[in-house]
Amino acid sequence: MTNLLLFPILIPFLFAILLLFFKESVLMQRILVMTGLFFSTVSALYLVFVVKEDGIQTVTLGSWPAPFGITMVSDMLSALLVTTTLIITFFVVLYSFYAIDEGREKNFYYPAILFMITGINGAFTTGDIFNMFVFFEVFLMASYVLSVLGGEKKQLRESIKYMLVNVVSSAVFVITVAYLYSIVGTLNMADISVRIQEVNQPGIISVIAILFLIVFGIKGAIFPLYFWLPSSYAAPPIPVLTLFGALLTKVGVYAITRTYTLFFLQDISFTHMWLMGLSLLTVVVGIIGALAYFDVKQIIIYNIIIAVGVILFGVSLMDGTAMEGSIYYLIHDMLIKAALFLLIGILIYVTGTSNLREMGGLMKQYPALGWTYLIAAFGLAGIPPLSGFIGKFLIVKGAFQAGHWIGAIAILLSSLAVLLSVIRIFIYAFWGEPKPTPERSKTRYNRMMIPAVLLVTLTVLYGVGTEALVPYMSDAADVLLDPSAYVNAVLKE
Amino acid sequence: MKTNDVILQTTTKVVFFIIFLFSIHIFFAGHYTPGGGFVGGLLTTGALLLLLLAFDLKTVRKALPFNFLIVVALGLLIALLTSAWPMLFNEPFLTHAFGDYDLPFLGESSLHTATLFDLGVYLVVVGAGMTMIQTIGGDT
Numbered sequence: 001m002t003n004l005l006l007f008p009i010l011i012p013f014l015f016a017i018l019l020l021f022f023k024e025s026v027l028m029q030r031i032l033v034m035t036g037l038f039f040s041t042v043s044a045l046y047l048v049f050v051v052k053e054d055g056i057q058t059v060t061l062g063s064w065p066a067p068f069g070i071t072m073v074s075d076m077l078s079a080l081l082v083t084t085t086l087i088i089t090f091f092v093v094l095y096s097f098y099a100i101d102e103g104r105e106k107n108f109y110y111p112a113i114l115f116m117i118t119g120i121n122g123a124f125t126t127g128d129i130f131n132m133f134v135f136f137e138v139f140l141m142a143s144y145v146l147s148v149l150g151g152e153k154k155q156l157r158e159s160i161k162y163m164l165v166n167v168v169s170s171a172v173f174v175i176t177v178a179y180l181y182s183i184v185g186t187l188n189m190a191d192i193s194v195r196i197q198e199v200n201q202p203g204i205i206s207v208i209a210i211l212f213l214i215v216f217g218i219k220g221a222i223f224p225l226y227f228w229l230p231s232s233y234a235a236p237p238i239p240v241l242t243l244f245g246a247l248l249t250k251v252g253v254y255a256i257t258r259t260y261t262l263f264f265l266q267d268i269s270f271t272h273m274w275l276m277g278l279s280l281l282t283v284v285v286g287i288i289g290a291l292a293y294f295d296v297k298q299i300i301i302y303n304i305i306i307a308v309g310v311i312l313f314g315v316s317l318m319d320g321t322a323m324e325g326s327i328y329y330l331i332h333d334m335l336i337k338a339a340l341f342l343l344i345g346i347l348i349y350v351t352g353t354s355n356l357r358e359m360g361g362l363m364k365q366y367p368a369l370g371w372t373y374l375i376a377a378f379g380l381a382g383i384p385p386l387s388g389f390i391g392k393f394l395i396v397k398g399a400f401q402a403g404h405w406i407g408a409i410a411i412l413l414s415s416l417a418v419l420l421s422v423i424r425i426f427i428y429a430f431w432g433e434p435k436p437t438p439e440r441s442k443t444r445y446n447r448m449m450i451p452a453v454l455l456v457t458l459t460v461l462y463g464v465g466t467e468a469l470v471p472y473m474s475d476a477a478d479v480l481l482d483p484s485a486y487v488n489a490v491l492k493e
Numbered sequence: 494m495k496t497n498d499v500i501l502q503t504t505t506k507v508v509f510f511i512i513f514l515f516s517i518h519i520f521f522a523g524h525y526t527p528g529g530g531f532v533g534g535l536l537t538t539g540a541l542l543l544l545l546l547a548f549d550l551k552t553v554r555k556a557l558p559f560n561f562l563i564v565v566a567l568g569l570l571i572a573l574l575t576s577a578w579p580m581l582f583n584e585p586f587l588t589h590a591f592g593d594y595d596l597p598f599l600g601e602s603s604l605h606t607a608t609l610f611d612l613g614v615y616l617v618v619v620g621a622g623m624t625m626i627q628t629i630g631g632d633t
Contacts, residue, residue: 020566
């Protein structure tokens with residue numbers, strides 16, 4: 001099965017095309033989108049298994065030899081991210097059946113999601129820097145559609161901002177690739193990694209490293225390039241917000257991780273110090289935002305920014321323990337953010353508002369929602385048996401080992417702030433005096449709860465079953481820390 | 494006053510076919526000379542656009558009763574299936590086959606499955622271009 005690693009990309013693509021033929025039939029759309037996601041999830045799980053057994057999988061498209069064709073590479077990190085992406089999308093689509101109106105469903109809502117998944121999975125899997133740009137555009141185009149679909153006034157305003165920012169950052173991406181190409185003369189990522197060591201041009205390579213940090217920093221929302229994120233994520237409906245929050249910024253984080261562990265290793269004291277400083281500042285602005293708002297959407301959105309900072313801080317340490325922690329935290333964060341957004345969506349559905357001050361006393365009426373939310377909130381903050389613990393623990397351990405006391409303490413304090421910000425939602429919305437809530441259909445509430453509860457269960461299992469995941473995570477971290485494994489797998493010499 | 498487009502419409506009826514044939518030529522010439530699916534598709538869209546300028550949206554829709562969105566989907570499907578075909582033989586995705594064939598009427602011709610991929614690109618470009626023009630130009 002030479003092409004196995006392409007299945008998680010091609011199956012969503014195929015089903016997205018098929019969906020275009022059935023614009024008017026909502027039932028057909030739902031059946032096809034679920035089948036497509038089911039088959040691609042199965043293939044992704046099998047891919048993780050194969051990568052575990054046989055090591056890094058590569059295929060060079062069109063049977064060309066390695067540095068000349070486009071190589072797709074699936075190491076453990078990308079296989080895990082692809083699987084997580086598909087699982088999250090599966091639950092979000094299930095949730096969309098009850099949370100999205102028919103008008104959107106009939107106007108290419110599901111095809112747009114599948115095209116976005118094609119782009120995201122492609123960006124996680126590609127081994128060619130320009131192909132990565134193309135896949136970035138694929139998922140960005142689809143995300144523009146999703147962010148504007150429905151045409152509410154707020155969505156129109158925010159999608160203009162979102163598109164402007166991303167068009168600019170894509171232009172910078174192309175320029176950066178052009179600089180890199182003019183120096184190393186290749187686009188294959190493994191080949192770039194080899195040539196960068198050979199050309200011995202530390203100055204210009206460092207400039208390119210910072211340019212990549214700017215490009216992917218805009219996509220991944222690091223300080224000071226996060227400014228577009230809070231308002232443009234708040235505009236689209238909740239399932240779209242869930243997909244954006246759980247997946248899109250993480251592609252930027254993955255791209256920074258990949259380039260900073262594969263390409264830019266010749267002047268770590270310069271490039272990785274920038275990455276570390278900016279990621280810590282990202283955590284700080286995220287905390288300020290998460291504590292400042294009384295709007296449930298904004299609180300969780302700023303928590304995305306905090307998480308991006310924490311993960312990149314772990315990456316910037318370039319240390320085995322911290323890298324493993326970052327990968328644990330990355331996957332945990334994708335799952336828990338998706339779960340939290342889905343729960344927030346239900347909260348907004350039952351109260352009819354996203355303002356915390358107008359909520360209260362929901363515990364009696366909706367106990368299941370309350371307790372599920374509490375578990376998810378504890379998981380996000382990193383209370384030990386739950387999923388957020390091990391990642392942050394390893395990052396902090398790595399930071400102390402490397403002697404970065406300030407960073408380690410900042411990460412620990414950020415956990416407190418995260419806990420405070422999400423528990424505030426719990427206290428305001430579920431405790432206290434009951435406030436009048438609009439009449440809501442109980443069955444619709446129950447059906448929306450199913451995917452949210454399943455996702456929270458999954459994060460709990462992720463936290464409890466950490467031991468079982470250790471070999472996968474250490475495999476992923478090993479490839480990041482030892483680029484020669486990646487290079488050998490691609491160039492096969 | 495009623496305007497009379499008789500010159501424009503008569504010229505269009507002739508020129509349309511010249512542009513259309515040229516676009517087909519560009520499409521098939523892509524492997525050895527400049528051209529290919531993208532430019533060919535754009536030229537075809539240009540020819541259709543000329544029809545739209547000379548006549549109106551309703552007439553053109555009547556003459557070409559396609560849903561151009563389906564054309565986009567068909568183009569994507571053709572491109573995906575030609576690229577995915579080699580996967581059945583356990584070859585990497587996008588591997589193309591080619592060879593020289595002695596065809597009746599056409600004589601010896603070299604055929605390449607990349608043309609089918611190009612056909613997909615052509616259909617996507619025509620479909621997308623026409624969808625954009627019809628949506629912006631029309632009421633719906």
